[in-house]
Amino acid sequence: MELRLEQIAKNYKDKKVLKGISLTMGTGVYGLLGPNGSGKTTLIRILANVLRPASGRVLYNNADIQTAGDKYRARIGYLPQDVAFYSDFTGRDYLEYSAALKWMEKRRAKERIENLARTVGLWNDLCRKCAAYSGGMQRRLGIAQALLDDPAILILDEPTSGLDPFERIKFRNIISAYSRDRLVLLSTHIVSDVEHIAAQIMMMEQGTIRHIHTGREYLDMMKQKVWLAEMPAGALMEYQNRAVISNVAARGDIMEVRVIDENRPSPDARPAAPTLEDAYLYIFNYLPQRAGRE
Numbered sequence: 001m002e003l004r005l006e007q008i009a010k011n012y013k014d015k016k017v018l019k020g021i022s023l024t025m026g027t028g029v030y031g032l033l034g035p036n037g038s039g040k041t042t043l044i045r046i047l048a049n050v051l052r053p054a055s056g057r058v059l060y061n062n063a064d065i066q067t068a069g070d071k072y073r074a075r076i077g078y079l080p081q082d083v084a085f086y087s088d089f090t091g092r093d094y095l096e097y098s099a100a101l102k103w104m105e106k107r108r109a110k111e112r113i114e115n116l117a118r119t120v121g122l123w124n125d126l127c128r129k130c131a132a133y134s135g136g137m138q139r140r141l142g143i144a145q146a147l148l149d150d151p152a153i154l155i156l157d158e159p160t161s162g163l164d165p166f167e168r169i170k171f172r173n174i175i176s177a178y179s180r181d182r183l184v185l186l187s188t189h190i191v192s193d194v195e196h197i198a199a200q201i202m203m204m205e206q207g208t209i210r211h212i213h214t215g216r217e218y219l220d221m222m223k224q225k226v227w228l229a230e231m232p233a234g235a236l237m238e239y240q241n242r243a244v245i246s247n248v249a250a251r252g253d254i255m256e257v258r259v260i261d262e263n264r265p266s267p268d269a270r271p272a273a274p275t276l277e278d279a280y281l282y283i284f285n286y287l288p289q290r291a292g293r294e
Contacts, residue, residue, distance in 0.1 A: 005056065041157055076151050085138065225261065
């Protein structure tokens with residue numbers, strides 16, 4: 001299986017939202033990380049074939065998805081960032097309606113709805129109106145919808161928005177199990193969503209994918225760039241205006257500060273084991289700050 005992007009560009013009026021993105025994806029989980037406004041949702045909508053690029057093309061197994069049309073859409077499960085529900089639909093109504101749109105056979109649709117409702121923890125709430133669901137329940141319903149037809153490609157835009165920590169962990173477990181012989185693209189600004197399940201992680205900024213690496217490669221990139229420094233609480237306020245800090249822990253009157261820096265930030269600073277979140281801050285906060293100083 002191969003999904004290939006060739007020089008994908010998109011403009012909104014005079015703003016270049018995507019700037020000639022090219023990449024190739026195969027089986028496995030791909031994480032798409034980036035700050036809000038980086039172009040992630042626009043790219044996701046193009047891959048889901050609900051938005052046309054201004055230029056470039058997307059190929060699924062060497063066939064242009066614009067030409068393939070419904071044949072391609074039948075192969076994908078898509079969870080948009082914002083899911084709209086008919087106010088009088090129950091959870092079961094919504095999933096049955098989604099199954100009908102996917103041309104699923106009724107018996108198979110019923111089995112999938114029941115299995116997925118249990119998987120996402122909505123079995124006891126299928127008869128409730130979607131409008132009465134909490135934000136997290138609506139998100140879980142959207143995830144079940146995306147998985148309904150057992151798609152070869154699963155495209156998820158901010159899938160864990162509104163989920164509590166336990167639900168996030170359960171979601172990651174579902175995606176890990178599902179991705180064994182499929183392609184999953186998970187777009188998010190929450191680093192922990194992809195840190196442990198994505199084979200490849202893409203960092204996107206200002207319409208361009210800056211980096212594509214494995215989690216281990218990002219950690220290797222951060223060696224000798226993460227430090228623990230100690231300082232009085234009174235010094236922290238001024239220090240954080242000129243440093244990239246990923247965490248602060250109080251140790252009595254002394255603050256232990258986790259700092260992202262290519263150089264030892266103070267003589268007594270000691271190196272710390274890096275995380276993917278450190279790499280995210282390095283790419284999107286530290287490097288732009290350094291460029292602004294140069």
